[in-house]
Amino acid sequence: MQRSGRIGEKVHLIAVTKTVEVDRINQALELGLKNIGENRVQELVKKYDIIGNRANYHMIGHLQTNKVRNIIDKVCLIHSLDRLSLAKELNKRAKKQDLIMDVLIQVNVAEEESKYGLKVDEVIPFLEKILKYDNIKVKGLMTIAPFVKDPEEIRWVFRDLRKLSEVISSKGYEGVKMEFLSMGMTNDYEIAIEEGSNMIRIGTGLFGKRN
Numbered sequence: 001m002q003r004s005g006r007i008g009e010k011v012h013l014i015a016v017t018k019t020v021e022v023d024r025i026n027q028a029l030e031l032g033l034k035n036i037g038e039n040r041v042q043e044l045v046k047k048y049d050i051i052g053n054r055a056n057y058h059m060i061g062h063l064q065t066n067k068v069r070n071i072i073d074k075v076c077l078i079h080s081l082d083r084l085s086l087a088k089e090l091n092k093r094a095k096k097q098d099l100i101m102d103v104l105i106q107v108n109v110a111e112e113e114s115k116y117g118l119k120v121d122e123v124i125p126f127l128e129k130i131l132k133y134d135n136i137k138v139k140g141l142m143t144i145a146p147f148v149k150d151p152e153e154i155r156w157v158f159r160d161l162r163k164l165s166e167v168i169s170s171k172g173y174e175g176v177k178m179e180f181l182s183m184g185m186t187n188d189y190e191i192a193i194e195e196g197s198n199m200i201r202i203g204t205g206l207f208g209k210r211n
């Protein structure tokens, strides 16, 4: 943390448990991990049914609108809000359950064809459109950087996301606090932290290679 000049600030670790069996997740929970990330609704629900509230669940993958109702009361944070129809559905389902759903807006900083997320320029107009949804609360931004051998090449991705979060903060939207920057995975978390990440999503680095 010293290198980033943010000594003492907390970085939240999300243990990405996709494809990891419940036994091994239980071991991780016993060791003190609390936050787990899944990218598929079906898998998340299945694990939730067994593990229950011993973990906090993060939805980190693309979320289909018709599956929102299956997870709305199970997850603490959705990292992948990327379109209006999803915001609308999340708001509706959260209202029905009488809860506030915390979300991060997913940004496709590098504009990769294969990835979901808004372009950097689209984020503020999008945010302004969803401010009216009282049952979702925007807590920050998330990005998945391109996979490269040398993560130095993608430092700019993390930097751009942090800059965007600062611009949003400076606008002072009511009810919006840029609390979390969810960026950094096994291959690139060190650089992500140097550039301001306070939430890293680590799978293989904790559990080894996925099948």
Ligand SMILES: *Cc1c(COP(=O)(O)O)cnc(C)c1O
Pocket (backbone or CB within 6 Å): 016, 018, 039, 060, 061, 144, 185, 186, 187, 201, 202, 203, 204, 205
């Ligand atoms: C799988 C996944 C991760 C974890 O990736 P690793 O390289 O295994 O650390 C992080 N974020 C998202 C959105 C993922 O789908």
